[in-house]
Amino acid sequence: MRLKATTSALLIGILGGFAWSRLAVRDDQKPESTADESRTESPATLPASSEPKVQVAQLTRGGPGDEAAMQKIYGAFATGDFAGALSLADNAALDANRSAEFRQWLAQQMPSLLISAGWSKLRLGDCDQAIDWLRRASALVPAPAAVKGLAVCYYKQKQMSLAREQFLNYMSLEPNDSEMLLLYTDVLESEGRFVDAVGILKQLQILAENPAIGLDAASLARRLQSMQSREKESAMMQTEASRNFRLTFRSGDHEDLVAFVLQSLEDAADEFRENYNLPAPQSQIEVVMYPSASFQGVTGGGPTWAEGLYDGRIRIPVHPAPQKTERADLDVVLRHELVHALLAQLGDSRNLPPWFGEGIAQRLSCAGRGCGNFEFPPQPGGFLPPESFATSYLALSTVNAGRAYQQSLFLILTMEALKGDQVVRQIITALTTNSDVSSDGLLAPIGLDFTRLHMAAAELWKRRQSPIAR
Numbered sequence: 001m002r003l004k005a006t007t008s009a010l011l012i013g014i015l016g017g018f019a020w021s022r023l024a025v026r027d028d029q030k031p032e033s034t035a036d037e038s039r040t041e042s043p044a045t046l047p048a049s050s051e052p053k054v055q056v057a058q059l060t061r062g063g064p065g066d067e068a069a070m071q072k073i074y075g076a077f078a079t080g081d082f083a084g085a086l087s088l089a090d091n092a093a094l095d096a097n098r099s100a101e102f103r104q105w106l107a108q109q110m111p112s113l114l115i116s117a118g119w120s121k122l123r124l125g126d127c128d129q130a131i132d133w134l135r136r137a138s139a140l141v142p143a144p145a146a147v148k149g150l151a152v153c154y155y156k157q158k159q160m161s162l163a164r165e166q167f168l169n170y171m172s173l174e175p176n177d178s179e180m181l182l183l184y185t186d187v188l189e190s191e192g193r194f195v196d197a198v199g200i201l202k203q204l205q206i207l208a209e210n211p212a213i214g215l216d217a218a219s220l221a222r223r224l225q226s227m228q229s230r231e232k233e234s235a236m237m238q239t240e241a242s243r244n245f246r247l248t249f250r251s252g253d254h255e256d257l258v259a260f261v262l263q264s265l266e267d268a269a270d271e272f273r274e275n276y277n278l279p280a281p282q283s284q285i286e287v288v289m290y291p292s293a294s295f296q297g298v299t300g301g302g303p304t305w306a307e308g309l310y311d312g313r314i315r316i317p318v319h320p321a322p323q324k325t326e327r328a329d330l331d332v333v334l335r336h337e338l339v340h341a342l343l344a345q346l347g348d349s350r351n352l353p354p355w356f357g358e359g360i361a362q363r364l365s366c367a368g369r370g371c372g373n374f375e376f377p378p379q380p381g382g383f384l385p386p387e388s389f390a391t392s393y394l395a396l397s398t399v400n401a402g403r404a405y406q407q408s409l410f411l412i413l414t415m416e417a418l419k420g421d422q423v424v425r426q427i428i429t430a431l432t433t434n435s436d437v438s439s440d441g442l443l444a445p446i447g448l449d450f451t452r453l454h455m456a457a458a459e460l461w462k463r464r465q466s467p468i469a470r
């Protein structure tokens with residue numbers, strides 16, 4: 001990797017929900033604090049208008065077991081065991097001893113049971129099961145909650161044309177759900193429907209005039225601007241796909257890089273799976289290469305030094321001659337952003353502590369790339385306090401943000417020094433869509449907590465002792 005040890009550093013960070021990376025940054029260049037659009041989180045709430053309910057009824061003409069069956073279903077539902085309630089209901093529906101009156105009651109409760117059980121799975125990241133139940137629900141009644149859940153799940157699974165269908169259904173029922181409208185612009189972008197996405201964002205700007213909707217007009221304006229830039233770019237772009245990636249690039253300009261980029265990503269995905277047990281991409285990961293001059297515009301005014309970002313898509317700027325992007329550098333950037341993409345898949349896009357996400361991304365992107373020796377900065381300063389690593393690096397001062405990226409890698413290296421080479425693999429193996437992603441939660445599988453890790457790293461840092469050298 002092309003790294004000038006004294007004057008440059010591999011500096012990578014999450015700024016406001018975006019994972020930026022930069023390469024070969026001079027020490028006097030400051031990461032600008034950019035108020036960029038933050039990644040749209042998938043909504044995990046039911047539409048306000050449709051809280052599913054199960055109600056008991058007087059079964060006057062019921063048989064002997066009816067009342068007990070009804071109370072059991074109701075009891076499970078009332079305690080929040082929605083999947084259990086649904087399973088009892090499905091069994092009761094097959095029970096020949098249940099009366100016609102019971103069946104009528106059950107039929108009325110079924111949409112609520114299916115929607116609640118579906119959403120409980122959606123929240124746990126199990127969209128396969130959620131889709132199954134929500135599809136059954138929406139076949140019974142056109143409930144917004146069922147349609148919303150389906151739209152969110154297909155979106156999470158990147159089944160974009162199915163998602164678009166459900167988003168359209170949902171918006172015909174709930175036209176002013178701003179959170180869903182924002183998410184829909186992302187679906188449209190994946191489908192290359194930039195004009196439609198711009199239209200929705202303009203519609204959201206009108207909604208934002210009503211303060212009760214709670215939309216931030218400034219961030220919406222930035223989103224609209226970056227989407228308009230992407231729309232302009234898209235006219236000149238084309239797409240090629242490999243097994244796990246879909247690469248969009250400027251026709252004519254970057255065609256020489258296409259095979260290299262796709263191969264680099266495929267190799268990295270194989271390597272990360274093999275060496276660290278990172279998952280294979282669930283669906284094709286979108287990658288977009290922009291001419292560096294357009295990069296800021298399309299990413300909502302990100303810092304000029306950013307060499308890549310992951311915001312649900314991997315976005316990479318490509319520099320023209322004379323500072324032409326070197327393939328070796330590009331390889332590291334791609335590997336770095338791929339780590340973010342795969343960690344997002346593993347953790348259901350929940351925010352990981354920045355020290356962990358950035359530390360792992362740096363550690364894995366340079367694995368086997370000759371950057372195994374930790375280079376202390378010329379004036380490293382002290383080790384940052386524990387709380388600096390837990391919240392977005394955007395909140396830190398410029399100087400501290402720069403240190404935070406490097407010290408994030410230092411924490412990972414310390415972790416390996418304390419607990420062995422396999423720790424990254426062990427932590428990744430334990431990480432699921434449903435696991436505890438706090439710093440302590442992530443470290444629990446290797447018998448460590450963040451206080452101890454931080455103390456050990458701070459001590460090594462004070463002595464200028466690389467954990468690798470131990």
Ligand SMILES: [Zn+2]
Nearest residue numbers: 012013019020
């Ligand atoms: Zn990063």
